[in-house]
Structures are given as C-alpha cells and as structure tokens.
Amino acid sequence: DTAVSQTPKYLVTQMGNDKSIKCEQNLGHDTMYWYKQDSKKFLKIMFSYNNKELIINETVPNRFSPKSPDKAHLNLHINSLELGDSAVYFCASSQDNYEQYFGPGTRLTVT
Amino acid sequence: AQTVTQSQPEMSVQEAETVTLSCTYDTSESDYYLFWYKQPPSRQMILVIRQEAYKQQNATENRFSVNFQKAAKSFSLKISDSQLGDAAMYFCAYRSVRSGGTASKLTFGTGTRLQVTL
Numbered sequence: 001d002t003a004v005s006q007t008p009k010y011l012v013t014q015m016g017n018d019k020s021i022k023c024e025q026n027l028g029h030d031t032m033y034w035y036k037q038d039s040k041k042f043l044k045i046m047f048s049y050n051n052k053e054l055i056i057n058e059t060v061p062n063r064f065s066p067k068s069p070d071k072a073h074l075n076l077h078i079n080s081l082e083l084g085d086s087a088v089y090f091c092a093s094s095q096d097n098y099e100q101y102f103g104p105g106t107r108l109t110v111t
Numbered sequence: 112a113q114t115v116t117q118s119q120p121e122m123s124v125q126e127a128e129t130v131t132l133s134c135t136y137d138t139s140e141s142d143y144y145l146f147w148y149k150q151p152p153s154r155q156m157i158l159v160i161r162q163e164a165y166k167q168q169n170a171t172e173n174r175f176s177v178n179f180q181k182a183a184k185s186f187s188l189k190i191s192d193s194q195l196g197d198a199a200m201y202f203c204a205y206r207s208v209r210s211g212g213t214a215s216k217l218t219f220g221t222g223t224r225l226q227v228t229l
Contacts, residue, residue: 040221041150045218048216100217105154
C-alpha cells in the first residue's frame, strides 16, 4: 500500500497554462506539506495544512494555491505557469512531531 | 531562522568502506529534531535516521549512525560497509520540536551526492 501518493508523476505543459497536482495519504496523519525541489536539488517548504487549515504559507507567488478538501488530501493548483516553475514538487505528511513521509514527487516541466 | 549547511557537494566511497557525510546547523532553540534523508535516482525521499536533540546517545540504524555534537551544532552521518545501493543524494534536515505553524516544516541542507565505486 502506498503511504503518500501523488498524481501525476510527470507533467509537461506550456507557459501560461493552469495545472493541478494531487496528493493523498493513507497514514491517518493530520499535517500535509508541499515542498519544491529546484534544478540544484534544493528543497524548500511551500505550504502546510493541519486538519484542512493552512498553517504554513511561505513566500510563494499567488499563482500557487493549495487546497485541502479533507485531511487525507492536499492538492496544489498552479495558474499561469512560468518557465521558472519547472521543478520537482513533493507532497509529505506527518503526525505531531514525528518524521515526514514523502510522496514520489511530481516532475513539472514548463516549455 | 534555522539554517542547515552541508559543505560536501559530492563524496565518493569504495564498496564495503566507511564514509562520513557532514552537516552543521544554526538554531537558537534548545530542543529540536535532526534527520538524514536519502534520495536515490528514483527521486523518492527516504528517511534514513532521526535524532532528538535532547538525547545524548547517537542514533543508529543498521549500517547508518550519526555523530551528534549539540554544542558544536554538528550532525554527521556515517555509513559503514557501503553498498552500491547507498549511492544517492543525502539531505540533512532540521525540524523544531515546537508544534504548529512554521515550526513543523523541515529545513534542508543543500545535499551531498554520494558515489559508491567497486
């Protein structure tokens, strides 16, 4: 059973398009996260939700909007995609202060 | 704000040998968690080992162990009996022990690429 899953795993799209990445966890965790890994492999937090409530919103452009329909799902919607949005996006989840479990990542390529 | 530094962009080790990856961090907090994550070419982020700052004993997981020096703010990872499957990017990460808000996020270092040679 996959603990944290993301769809799609690969996403190629053109500049200006709108796209969504979906994340689901079956671990019963209360907190979910989105991280971005850039071309130099640097990982940085974007957003975090705890029980459907936004608790972390780092300095991310307004074109990025997370949505959490329930505590097992955290989706990432991106409007007006730009070349600089090309990256690997990781979803993760955790319970209380325990370690975070990561999804397989979504490689987004904007052309 | 906390920062995590990995000063070795790349390391190489021969199969069956031992290698140590370095990590230093900066924080004003007295209690926190430190992690090492492994990212193989499949890009999956895999937790290798975890250390609670209040514990003096260094964490170990099979061939993986840490050298945690709280006063020096150092957290190195030792891999013994290296195997080809250990080849990957290794990331050191910091997390506050406080709950809620930005405290729950992981702050990552820039990573160390480990090559394992025959």
